[in-house]
Amino acid sequence: MKKIHKSNLLTTILCTLIVGVSLYFLYDVFYFQTYGTKTYYDYLLSINSPECKLSNFQLFKDQSNYYCGDGTLTLGAIDTLQIGQEYTISFVLKSEGKNYAVDYPIIYDSDCTYSLDNNDIRKDLKSIDSIKLNIVDSNNDIVYSKKVKQHAIQAIYCFNKEYRIENACISKDFMRLGYLTTTNEDIIQQYPYISLEYRYLKDEKGDEEDDNNYVVFKKISGLSKDYVNIQNYETYEHDQESRGSLLDKKLSVVIIFSNEKGETFTFKMDFTNEAGE
Amino acid sequence: MKKVKLLHLKWILQMRQVNSMNDYLLKIKKDFIIVYLARNGIVTFLIALLSFGYDISTYYEISFLGSIPRIFLNSIYTSMYFVLVWIFNYLIFEIYKIIADSYDRTEHFIINFMFKEHHYSIHWLLYIMIIILLVMVIFSPLPSLFKYDMILMFIFMILRSIKQIYKNRL
Numbered sequence: 001m002k003k004i005h006k007s008n009l010l011t012t013i014l015c016t017l018i019v020g021v022s023l024y025f026l027y028d029v030f031y032f033q034t035y036g037t038k039t040y041y042d043y044l045l046s047i048n049s050p051e052c053k054l055s056n057f058q059l060f061k062d063q064s065n066y067y068c069g070d071g072t073l074t075l076g077a078i079d080t081l082q083i084g085q086e087y088t089i090s091f092v093l094k095s096e097g098k099n100y101a102v103d104y105p106i107i108y109d110s111d112c113t114y115s116l117d118n119n120d121i122r123k124d125l126k127s128i129d130s131i132k133l134n135i136v137d138s139n140n141d142i143v144y145s146k147k148v149k150q151h152a153i154q155a156i157y158c159f160n161k162e163y164r165i166e167n168a169c170i171s172k173d174f175m176r177l178g179y180l181t182t183t184n185e186d187i188i189q190q191y192p193y194i195s196l197e198y199r200y201l202k203d204e205k206g207d208e209e210d211d212n213n214y215v216v217f218k219k220i221s222g223l224s225k226d227y228v229n230i231q232n233y234e235t236y237e238h239d240q241e242s243r244g245s246l247l248d249k250k251l252s253v254v255i256i257f258s259n260e261k262g263e264t265f266t267f268k269m270d271f272t273n274e275a276g277e
Numbered sequence: 278m279k280k281v282k283l284l285h286l287k288w289i290l291q292m293r294q295v296n297s298m299n300d301y302l303l304k305i306k307k308d309f310i311i312v313y314l315a316r317n318g319i320v321t322f323l324i325a326l327l328s329f330g331y332d333i334s335t336y337y338e339i340s341f342l343g344s345i346p347r348i349f350l351n352s353i354y355t356s357m358y359f360v361l362v363w364i365f366n367y368l369i370f371e372i373y374k375i376i377a378d379s380y381d382r383t384e385h386f387i388i389n390f391m392f393k394e395h396h397y398s399i400h401w402l403l404y405i406m407i408i409i410l411l412v413m414v415i416f417s418p419l420p421s422l423f424k425y426d427m428i429l430m431f432i433f434m435i436l437r438s439i440k441q442i443y444k445n446r447l
Binding site for chain 2: 005013
Protein backbone atom coordinates (compact mmCIF):
# COMPACT_ATOMS: atom_id res chain seq x y z
CA MET A 1 0.00 0.00 0.00
CA LYS A 2 1.32 3.42 -0.94
CA LYS A 3 2.22 5.90 1.78
CA ILE A 4 -0.47 8.36 0.64
CA HIS A 5 -3.09 5.59 0.73
CA LYS A 6 -2.00 4.64 4.23
CA SER A 7 -2.37 8.20 5.49
CA ASN A 8 -5.78 8.51 3.74
CA LEU A 9 -6.88 5.24 5.31
CA LEU A 10 -5.75 6.29 8.79
CA THR A 11 -7.52 9.67 8.51
CA THR A 12 -10.73 8.03 7.29
CA ILE A 13 -10.62 5.39 10.05
CA LEU A 14 -10.11 8.14 12.64
CA CYS A 15 -13.10 10.13 11.28
CA THR A 16 -15.19 6.92 11.17
CA LEU A 17 -14.35 6.20 14.80
CA ILE A 18 -15.39 9.72 15.84
CA VAL A 19 -18.70 9.42 13.94
CA GLY A 20 -19.21 5.84 15.21
CA VAL A 21 -18.71 6.87 18.86
CA SER A 22 -21.14 9.80 18.35
CA LEU A 23 -23.69 7.37 16.88
CA TYR A 24 -23.25 5.04 19.86
CA PHE A 25 -23.73 7.75 22.52
CA LEU A 26 -26.56 9.54 20.71
CA TYR A 27 -28.53 6.36 20.00
CA ASP A 28 -30.64 6.51 23.19
CA VAL A 29 -31.67 10.12 22.56
CA PHE A 30 -32.40 9.32 18.91
CA TYR A 31 -34.46 6.26 19.86
CA PHE A 32 -36.44 8.18 22.47
CA GLN A 33 -37.17 11.04 20.04
CA THR A 34 -37.94 8.84 17.02
CA TYR A 35 -39.73 5.76 18.29
CA GLY A 36 -42.52 6.97 20.55
CA THR A 37 -45.10 4.64 22.02
CA LYS A 38 -47.73 3.89 19.44
CA THR A 39 -51.27 3.87 20.79
CA TYR A 40 -53.53 1.68 18.64
CA TYR A 41 -56.75 2.78 20.33
CA ASP A 42 -57.97 4.36 23.53
CA TYR A 43 -61.73 4.32 24.00
CA LEU A 44 -64.02 4.87 26.90
CA LEU A 45 -67.22 2.94 26.30
CA SER A 46 -70.59 4.11 27.49
CA ILE A 47 -74.28 3.25 27.26
CA ASN A 48 -76.78 5.65 28.71
CA SER A 49 -80.26 4.21 28.65
CA PRO A 50 -82.78 3.64 31.47
CA GLU A 51 -82.48 -0.15 31.32
CA CYS A 52 -78.72 -0.36 30.75
CA LYS A 53 -75.92 1.92 31.91
CA LEU A 54 -72.30 1.20 31.12
CA SER A 55 -69.70 3.45 32.66
CA ASN A 56 -65.95 3.73 32.98
CA PHE A 57 -65.27 0.76 30.70
CA GLN A 58 -61.96 1.40 28.98
CA LEU A 59 -60.56 -0.24 25.89
CA PHE A 60 -56.93 0.65 25.43
CA LYS A 61 -53.97 -0.77 23.53
CA ASP A 62 -50.46 0.51 22.92
CA GLN A 63 -47.26 -1.38 22.19
CA SER A 64 -46.88 -2.72 25.72
CA ASN A 65 -50.20 -2.29 27.57
CA TYR A 66 -53.74 -3.48 27.12
CA TYR A 67 -56.92 -2.86 29.12
CA CYS A 68 -60.39 -4.06 28.39
CA GLY A 69 -62.73 -3.58 31.31
CA ASP A 70 -62.45 -2.05 34.78
CA GLY A 71 -65.95 -0.63 34.38
CA THR A 72 -69.43 -1.18 35.71
CA LEU A 73 -72.70 -2.17 34.08
CA THR A 74 -76.03 -1.38 35.71
CA LEU A 75 -79.02 -3.26 34.38
CA GLY A 76 -82.52 -1.98 35.06
CA ALA A 77 -85.79 -3.78 34.38
CA ILE A 78 -85.49 -5.59 31.04
CA ASP A 79 -88.56 -7.52 29.94
CA THR A 80 -86.69 -10.26 28.10
CA LEU A 81 -84.52 -11.14 31.12
CA GLN A 82 -85.65 -13.23 34.08
CA ILE A 83 -84.46 -12.50 37.61
CA GLY A 84 -82.17 -15.17 39.02
CA GLN A 85 -81.27 -16.63 35.61
CA GLU A 86 -77.69 -16.98 34.33
CA TYR A 87 -76.76 -14.84 31.32
CA THR A 88 -73.60 -13.84 29.54
CA ILE A 89 -72.80 -10.20 28.88
CA SER A 90 -70.97 -10.24 25.60
CA PHE A 91 -69.10 -7.26 24.17
CA VAL A 92 -68.85 -7.91 20.44
CA LEU A 93 -65.80 -6.09 19.07
CA LYS A 94 -65.85 -5.64 15.29
CA SER A 95 -62.36 -5.50 13.88
CA GLU A 96 -61.47 -5.64 10.16
CA GLY A 97 -64.89 -7.09 9.29
CA LYS A 98 -64.80 -9.89 11.88
CA ASN A 99 -66.53 -10.13 15.25
CA TYR A 100 -64.73 -11.01 18.48
CA ALA A 101 -66.53 -11.48 21.81
CA VAL A 102 -65.46 -10.58 25.34
CA ASP A 103 -67.77 -12.40 27.76
CA TYR A 104 -68.76 -11.84 31.38
CA PRO A 105 -71.14 -14.38 33.01
CA ILE A 106 -73.77 -12.84 35.35
CA ILE A 107 -76.88 -13.77 37.30
CA TYR A 108 -79.52 -11.19 36.43
CA ASP A 109 -81.19 -9.04 39.03
CA SER A 110 -83.03 -5.80 38.33
CA ASP A 111 -81.11 -2.61 39.25
CA CYS A 112 -78.00 -4.60 39.97
CA THR A 113 -74.54 -3.22 39.19
CA TYR A 114 -71.94 -5.63 37.82
CA SER A 115 -68.23 -5.07 38.00
CA LEU A 116 -66.54 -5.87 34.69
CA ASP A 117 -62.93 -6.88 35.32
CA ASN A 118 -59.98 -6.45 33.00
CA ASN A 119 -60.05 -9.15 30.36
CA ASP A 120 -57.18 -9.50 27.92
CA ILE A 121 -58.34 -12.31 25.62
CA ARG A 122 -58.67 -9.88 22.68
CA LYS A 123 -55.37 -8.13 23.17
CA ASP A 124 -54.15 -9.03 19.67
CA LEU A 125 -56.74 -6.82 17.94
CA LYS A 126 -55.01 -3.76 16.53
CA SER A 127 -58.11 -1.80 15.60
CA ILE A 128 -61.74 -1.65 16.71
CA ASP A 129 -64.40 -0.49 14.25
CA SER A 130 -67.54 -0.78 16.38
CA ILE A 131 -68.75 -2.40 19.60
CA LYS A 132 -72.08 -3.96 20.51
CA LEU A 133 -73.30 -5.26 23.83
CA ASN A 134 -75.32 -8.47 23.72
CA ILE A 135 -76.89 -10.31 26.60
CA VAL A 136 -77.00 -14.01 25.74
CA ASP A 137 -79.02 -16.68 27.57
CA SER A 138 -78.00 -20.29 28.27
CA ASN A 139 -79.31 -21.39 24.82
CA ASN A 140 -76.96 -18.89 23.12
CA ASP A 141 -79.91 -16.72 22.05
CA ILE A 142 -79.45 -12.97 22.11
CA VAL A 143 -82.09 -11.60 24.52
CA TYR A 144 -80.90 -8.00 24.59
CA SER A 145 -78.66 -5.96 22.32
CA LYS A 146 -77.44 -2.39 22.43
CA LYS A 147 -74.87 -0.38 20.48
CA VAL A 148 -72.00 0.83 22.64
CA LYS A 149 -70.84 4.43 22.24
CA GLN A 150 -67.08 4.72 21.74
CA HIS A 151 -65.33 7.87 22.94
CA ALA A 152 -61.77 8.20 21.60
CA ILE A 153 -60.10 9.70 24.63
CA GLN A 154 -56.85 11.18 25.81
CA ALA A 155 -55.66 11.37 29.38
CA ILE A 156 -55.42 14.78 31.06
CA TYR A 157 -53.76 15.65 34.33
CA CYS A 158 -54.57 18.10 37.08
CA PHE A 159 -52.57 18.49 40.28
CA ASN A 160 -50.92 20.73 42.81
CA LYS A 161 -48.74 19.95 45.80
CA GLU A 162 -51.49 18.29 47.89
CA TYR A 163 -54.40 17.60 45.53
CA ARG A 164 -54.79 15.67 42.32
CA ILE A 165 -57.61 14.76 39.95
CA GLU A 166 -56.99 11.12 39.02
CA ASN A 167 -57.96 9.29 35.83
CA ALA A 168 -59.56 12.22 34.05
CA CYS A 169 -59.77 11.99 30.29
CA ILE A 170 -61.45 13.81 27.41
CA SER A 171 -62.59 13.32 23.87
CA LYS A 172 -64.13 15.90 21.51
CA ASP A 173 -67.55 15.51 23.06
CA PHE A 174 -67.04 13.68 26.33
CA MET A 175 -65.17 13.94 29.60
CA ARG A 176 -64.59 11.50 32.40
CA LEU A 177 -64.24 13.91 35.29
CA GLY A 178 -61.86 11.80 37.35
CA TYR A 179 -61.82 11.81 41.15
CA LEU A 180 -60.10 13.98 43.72
CA THR A 181 -57.29 12.60 45.84
CA THR A 182 -55.31 14.33 48.53
CA THR A 183 -52.51 13.67 50.97
CA ASN A 184 -54.26 15.97 53.49
CA GLU A 185 -56.93 13.64 54.89
CA ASP A 186 -57.84 16.06 57.73
CA ILE A 187 -59.62 18.21 55.15
CA ILE A 188 -62.61 15.81 55.22
CA GLN A 189 -63.20 16.42 58.95
CA GLN A 190 -62.40 20.12 58.74
CA TYR A 191 -64.69 20.77 55.75
CA PRO A 192 -67.43 18.11 55.41
CA TYR A 193 -68.91 19.61 52.23
CA ILE A 194 -67.33 19.84 48.83
CA SER A 195 -68.21 21.38 45.51
CA LEU A 196 -66.28 20.81 42.28
CA GLU A 197 -66.86 23.15 39.36
CA TYR A 198 -65.45 21.93 36.05
CA ARG A 199 -65.07 24.80 33.63
CA TYR A 200 -63.36 25.99 30.47
CA LEU A 201 -62.08 29.39 29.37
CA LYS A 202 -64.65 31.30 27.30
CA ASP A 203 -62.19 33.62 25.55
CA GLU A 204 -58.60 32.38 25.27
CA LYS A 205 -57.31 35.94 24.85
CA GLY A 206 -59.33 37.22 27.79
CA ASP A 207 -58.31 37.52 31.42
CA GLU A 208 -57.67 34.10 32.96
CA GLU A 209 -58.18 35.50 36.45
CA ASP A 210 -61.67 36.80 35.62
CA ASP A 211 -64.28 34.26 36.75
CA ASN A 212 -66.80 35.67 34.24
CA ASN A 213 -64.49 34.47 31.46
CA TYR A 214 -65.28 30.84 32.27
CA VAL A 215 -68.11 28.49 31.36
CA VAL A 216 -68.90 26.04 34.17
CA PHE A 217 -70.02 22.91 32.35
CA LYS A 218 -70.37 20.52 35.28
CA LYS A 219 -70.94 21.13 38.97
CA ILE A 220 -70.74 18.38 41.58
CA SER A 221 -71.73 19.01 45.20
CA GLY A 222 -71.90 16.65 48.12
CA LEU A 223 -70.18 15.32 51.19
CA SER A 224 -66.39 15.41 51.17
CA LYS A 225 -66.21 11.80 52.38
CA ASP A 226 -68.06 10.68 49.22
CA TYR A 227 -65.80 12.54 46.79
CA VAL A 228 -62.30 12.75 48.30
CA ASN A 229 -59.99 9.74 47.85
CA ILE A 230 -62.98 7.71 46.59
CA GLN A 231 -63.12 6.34 43.07
CA ASN A 232 -66.39 8.01 42.23
CA TYR A 233 -66.41 8.63 38.49
CA GLU A 234 -68.81 10.98 36.82
CA THR A 235 -69.00 11.84 33.16
CA TYR A 236 -69.99 14.82 31.07
CA GLU A 237 -71.44 14.73 27.54
CA HIS A 238 -70.44 17.85 25.62
CA ASP A 239 -72.36 19.40 22.73
CA GLN A 240 -69.49 19.62 20.27
CA GLU A 241 -71.45 21.12 17.40
CA SER A 242 -72.60 24.25 19.21
CA ARG A 243 -69.77 24.67 21.72
CA GLY A 244 -66.73 23.32 19.85
CA SER A 245 -64.45 20.41 20.65
CA LEU A 246 -63.47 19.86 24.29
CA LEU A 247 -59.97 19.02 23.10
CA ASP A 248 -59.46 22.68 22.13
CA LYS A 249 -60.65 24.08 25.45
CA LYS A 250 -58.49 25.20 28.33
CA LEU A 251 -59.97 23.19 31.18
CA SER A 252 -59.74 23.81 34.89
CA VAL A 253 -61.56 22.88 38.08
CA VAL A 254 -62.48 25.02 41.08
CA ILE A 255 -62.69 23.07 44.32
CA ILE A 256 -64.64 24.60 47.22
CA PHE A 257 -64.55 22.95 50.64
CA SER A 258 -66.98 24.31 53.21
CA ASN A 259 -68.32 23.60 56.72
CA GLU A 260 -71.36 24.42 58.87
CA LYS A 261 -69.76 27.59 60.24
CA GLY A 262 -69.75 29.06 56.76
CA GLU A 263 -65.96 28.82 56.41
CA THR A 264 -64.70 27.94 52.96
CA PHE A 265 -61.44 26.79 51.43
CA THR A 266 -61.28 27.40 47.69
CA PHE A 267 -58.59 26.74 45.12
CA LYS A 268 -58.34 26.07 41.40
CA MET A 269 -56.26 23.67 39.34
CA ASP A 270 -55.65 23.61 35.58
CA PHE A 271 -55.83 20.48 33.42
CA THR A 272 -52.77 19.76 31.27
CA ASN A 273 -51.71 17.09 28.80
CA GLU A 274 -48.52 16.36 30.69
CA ALA A 275 -48.25 13.97 33.59
CA GLY A 276 -46.32 15.16 36.61
CA GLU A 277 -45.52 14.23 40.15
CA MET B 278 -26.82 42.53 -52.43
CA LYS B 279 -29.88 42.24 -50.20
CA LYS B 280 -29.91 38.52 -50.68
CA VAL B 281 -26.27 38.25 -49.56
CA LYS B 282 -27.04 40.30 -46.43
CA LEU B 283 -30.03 38.08 -45.63
CA LEU B 284 -27.93 34.96 -46.04
CA HIS B 285 -25.27 36.44 -43.78
CA LEU B 286 -27.86 37.21 -41.09
CA LYS B 287 -29.29 33.72 -41.36
CA TRP B 288 -25.79 32.28 -40.93
CA ILE B 289 -25.17 34.43 -37.82
CA LEU B 290 -28.46 33.28 -36.31
CA GLN B 291 -27.63 29.64 -37.02
CA MET B 292 -24.19 30.05 -35.44
CA ARG B 293 -25.75 31.62 -32.36
CA GLN B 294 -28.14 28.70 -32.10
CA VAL B 295 -25.26 26.24 -32.40
CA ASN B 296 -23.31 28.14 -29.73
CA SER B 297 -26.29 28.17 -27.35
CA MET B 298 -26.77 24.44 -28.07
CA ASN B 299 -23.09 23.83 -27.25
CA ASP B 300 -23.44 25.84 -24.03
CA TYR B 301 -26.49 23.79 -23.14
CA LEU B 302 -24.69 20.50 -23.79
CA LEU B 303 -21.69 21.75 -21.81
CA LYS B 304 -23.98 22.59 -18.91
CA ILE B 305 -25.55 19.12 -19.00
CA LYS B 306 -22.07 17.61 -19.12
CA LYS B 307 -20.99 19.70 -16.12
CA ASP B 308 -24.12 18.70 -14.19
CA PHE B 309 -23.51 15.08 -15.06
CA ILE B 310 -19.87 15.34 -13.88
CA ILE B 311 -21.04 16.82 -10.56
CA VAL B 312 -23.56 13.98 -10.13
CA TYR B 313 -20.87 11.47 -11.14
CA LEU B 314 -18.38 12.90 -8.65
CA ALA B 315 -21.02 12.94 -5.93
CA ARG B 316 -22.31 9.43 -6.80
CA ASN B 317 -21.00 7.80 -3.63
CA GLY B 318 -22.50 10.56 -1.52
CA ILE B 319 -25.84 10.20 -3.31
CA VAL B 320 -25.92 6.40 -2.99
CA THR B 321 -24.91 6.45 0.70
CA PHE B 322 -27.67 9.04 1.28
CA LEU B 323 -30.20 6.77 -0.43
CA ILE B 324 -29.00 3.80 1.65
CA ALA B 325 -29.48 5.80 4.88
CA LEU B 326 -32.90 6.96 3.66
CA LEU B 327 -34.00 3.40 2.78
CA SER B 328 -32.82 2.01 6.13
CA PHE B 329 -34.46 4.77 8.20
CA GLY B 330 -37.64 4.69 6.09
CA TYR B 331 -37.98 0.93 6.29
CA ASP B 332 -37.22 0.75 10.02
CA ILE B 333 -39.64 3.56 10.95
CA SER B 334 -42.38 2.28 8.62
CA THR B 335 -42.08 -1.22 10.18
CA TYR B 336 -42.19 0.19 13.71
CA TYR B 337 -45.22 2.43 13.19
CA GLU B 338 -46.85 0.12 10.60
CA ILE B 339 -47.13 2.95 8.08
CA SER B 340 -46.11 3.29 4.42
CA PHE B 341 -42.52 4.02 3.42
CA LEU B 342 -43.53 7.45 2.07
CA GLY B 343 -45.34 8.21 5.32
CA SER B 344 -42.14 7.53 7.27
CA ILE B 345 -40.08 10.17 5.41
CA PRO B 346 -41.65 13.19 7.22
CA ARG B 347 -40.87 11.40 10.49
CA ILE B 348 -37.17 11.39 9.54
CA PHE B 349 -36.88 15.05 8.58
CA LEU B 350 -39.73 16.87 10.34
CA ASN B 351 -40.31 14.93 13.56
CA SER B 352 -37.37 15.98 15.70
CA ILE B 353 -34.00 17.63 15.21
CA TYR B 354 -32.38 14.59 16.91
CA THR B 355 -33.83 12.22 14.30
CA SER B 356 -32.64 14.42 11.42
CA MET B 357 -29.22 14.87 13.04
CA TYR B 358 -28.85 11.13 13.58
CA PHE B 359 -29.82 10.54 9.95
CA VAL B 360 -27.04 12.89 8.78
CA LEU B 361 -24.56 11.13 11.11
CA VAL B 362 -25.51 7.71 9.69
CA TRP B 363 -25.11 9.12 6.17
CA ILE B 364 -21.60 10.44 7.01
CA PHE B 365 -20.79 7.11 8.69
CA ASN B 366 -21.86 5.23 5.53
CA TYR B 367 -19.77 7.51 3.34
CA LEU B 368 -16.68 7.04 5.52
CA ILE B 369 -17.13 3.23 5.66
CA PHE B 370 -17.38 3.22 1.87
CA GLU B 371 -14.24 5.35 1.56
CA ILE B 372 -12.34 2.87 3.80
CA TYR B 373 -13.61 0.02 1.64
CA LYS B 374 -12.50 1.83 -1.54
CA ILE B 375 -8.97 2.46 -0.26
CA ILE B 376 -8.58 -1.18 0.89
CA ALA B 377 -10.14 -2.62 -2.29
CA ASP B 378 -8.04 -0.44 -4.65
CA SER B 379 -4.79 -1.35 -2.87
CA TYR B 380 -5.80 -4.99 -2.86
CA ASP B 381 -6.53 -4.87 -6.63
CA ARG B 382 -2.84 -4.17 -7.24
CA THR B 383 -1.66 -7.34 -5.48
CA GLU B 384 -1.30 -10.72 -7.13
CA HIS B 385 -2.63 -12.81 -4.26
CA PHE B 386 -5.95 -14.67 -4.01
CA ILE B 387 -6.89 -14.11 -7.64
CA ILE B 388 -9.04 -16.12 -10.02
CA ASN B 389 -8.22 -15.34 -13.66
CA PHE B 390 -10.44 -16.30 -16.57
CA MET B 391 -11.19 -15.41 -20.20
CA PHE B 392 -14.64 -14.36 -21.36
CA LYS B 393 -15.47 -13.10 -24.88
CA GLU B 394 -11.83 -12.27 -25.70
CA HIS B 395 -11.33 -10.37 -22.43
CA HIS B 396 -9.19 -11.29 -19.49
CA TYR B 397 -10.94 -10.86 -16.09
CA SER B 398 -9.42 -11.07 -12.60
CA ILE B 399 -11.47 -11.65 -9.47
CA HIS B 400 -9.95 -10.98 -6.06
CA TRP B 401 -12.07 -13.56 -4.29
CA LEU B 402 -10.84 -12.93 -0.74
CA LEU B 403 -12.59 -9.55 -0.79
CA TYR B 404 -15.99 -11.19 -1.42
CA ILE B 405 -15.40 -13.82 1.26
CA MET B 406 -14.59 -11.06 3.75
CA ILE B 407 -17.71 -9.07 2.79
CA ILE B 408 -19.93 -12.16 3.09
CA ILE B 409 -18.44 -13.06 6.52
CA LEU B 410 -19.03 -9.47 7.72
CA LEU B 411 -22.58 -9.58 6.32
CA VAL B 412 -23.39 -12.80 8.22
CA MET B 413 -21.85 -11.33 11.40
CA VAL B 414 -24.01 -8.20 11.06
CA ILE B 415 -27.21 -10.23 10.45
CA PHE B 416 -26.69 -12.34 13.58
CA SER B 417 -25.31 -9.56 15.77
CA PRO B 418 -27.46 -7.82 18.44
CA LEU B 419 -27.24 -4.52 16.51
CA PRO B 420 -30.46 -2.45 16.28
CA SER B 421 -32.49 -3.30 13.17
CA LEU B 422 -31.80 0.14 11.68
CA PHE B 423 -28.06 -0.58 11.52
CA LYS B 424 -28.64 -4.10 10.23
CA TYR B 425 -30.63 -2.78 7.24
CA ASP B 426 -28.06 -0.05 6.69
CA MET B 427 -25.08 -2.41 6.76
CA ILE B 428 -26.78 -5.00 4.51
CA LEU B 429 -27.43 -2.29 1.90
CA MET B 430 -23.87 -1.01 2.28
CA PHE B 431 -22.42 -4.49 1.67
CA ILE B 432 -24.60 -4.88 -1.42
CA PHE B 433 -23.31 -1.51 -2.65
CA MET B 434 -19.71 -2.60 -2.01
CA ILE B 435 -20.23 -5.85 -3.95
CA LEU B 436 -21.79 -3.92 -6.87
CA ARG B 437 -18.84 -1.54 -6.88
CA SER B 438 -16.32 -4.38 -6.92
CA ILE B 439 -18.21 -6.02 -9.84
CA LYS B 440 -17.94 -2.71 -11.69
CA GLN B 441 -14.18 -2.68 -10.92
CA ILE B 442 -13.78 -6.21 -12.39
CA TYR B 443 -15.42 -4.98 -15.61
CA LYS B 444 -13.35 -1.78 -15.63
CA ASN B 445 -9.99 -3.55 -15.04
CA ARG B 446 -10.51 -6.28 -17.66
CA LEU B 447 -7.75 -6.67 -20.26
